[in-house]
């Protein structure tokens with residue numbers, strides 16, 4: 001049988017793409033290397049932009065915490081906090097969240113095969129073909145490579161650089177620590193609806209504490225080139241945190257993974273094939289956020305393939321509409337994040353304290369997380385809301401002057 005679409009990888013990108021393809025009536029096969037639920041190195045913070053894609057269908061039991069704000073602890077000891085009255089995201093356990101998305105694709109009509117690692121992919125004039133580890137082969141009109149940061153599909157098709165450039169990819173390690181609901185409350189200073197970002201060491205890597213219901217997700221990440229000694233960096237961060245929080249953080253399992261980057265700077269489409277999510281390198285190069293981009297790129301890929309099928313076209317030129325859609329939606333955010341990331345922590349140390357406490361800053365942060373604006377819109381939104389915010393800004397300036405004169 002020739003499927004309309006074979007999707008390789010049942011992470012958020014692949015499962016959303018498969019769901020959308022099935023919804024459009026395309027025969028869709030979703031191939032996943034591991035048995036589900038499978039673990040994934042991830043802090044588990046899903047920005048509201050991603051949840052919105054699910055149109056309110058996420059089961060309550062999957063939501064660990066509803067998130068309303070961000071707290072940055074800076075290397076100079078200063079803290080900046082941005083809290084919104086709107087929800088900016090949630091935290092989840094990735095194994096359960098991803099399993100739910102895969103089941104959702106199955107309910108929409110996709111055929112799911114777990115425990116089926118794809119070892120090779122190729123495309124020709126008349127079809128796309130994937131070969132499994134056990135030798136079986138599947139044919140389709142289109143192929144979606146959603147197999148994460150070490151994508152076999154991308155490598156087989158020669159789409160992205162074969163060797164990882166450690167200056168362009170990130171590397172991270174994380175773990176979930178059981179501390180009970182009280183421990184979460186204490187660790188998050190009484191507000192478990194905040195994601196906390198903390199410098200790890202040497203100003204080149206950053207760490208995080210993300211609250212779950214009874215666990216803390218703790219991790220470190222940074223540019224691959226600086227994270228070669230990943231495990232000692234993580235272990236020192238873990239010990240530092242344990243001391244700071246005064247709560248025993250019993251280490252169960254460390255998980256590690258590359259964070260794809262440079263998604264818009266390389267080829268993501270070929271004849272009959274599209275890469276999505278981490279396979280395409282769609283990760284915020286500063287914060288390492290990738291789930292919402294993975295989900296959105298899955299939708300774009302499914303729509304572009306549906307249009308191509310209707311037009312009876314299978315070539316890369318037809319599919320390049322996908323690259324254009326991703327560029328339009330992601331490029332301003334990625335460029336800005338790459339620029340800010342290249343400044344290391346000095347950018348955060350300069351900017352964050354100077355906007356701390358301004359409602360406008362919290363509003364902007366919330367709008368970005370909710371997908372209501374991108375980084376490139378910041379100057380416009382700030383200028384537009386200045387007249388309304390002016391009294392509050394003046395009040396803040398006067399207050400900070402008074403405080404600094406004492």
Ligand SMILES: Cc1cc2nc3c(=O)[nH]c(=O)nc-3n(C[C@H](O)[C@H](O)[C@H](O)COP(=O)(O)OP(=O)(O)OC[C@H]3O[C@@H](n4cnc5c(N)ncnc54)[C@H](O)[C@@H]3O)c2cc1C
Pocket residue numbers: 008009010011012013014031032033034038040041042043044045046047116117118119146147148149151152171172173174219220221256257258259276277278279282283288289290291292294
């Ligand atoms: C330490 C760390 C922390 C992170 N924290 C966050 C965070 O808090 N929030 C956020 O938004 N992003 C975070 N990210 C990034 C985020 O995890 C990824 O961007 C996201 O998982 C991308 O989704 P995906 O579906 O493209 O790929 P994945 O989630 O990696 O899914 C790929 C799937 O393909 C399967 N697969 C792989 N190879 C094959 C094969 N050969 N055959 C068949 N199947 C295959 C895998 O088993 C997997 O299920 C973090 C990343 C790291 C490394």
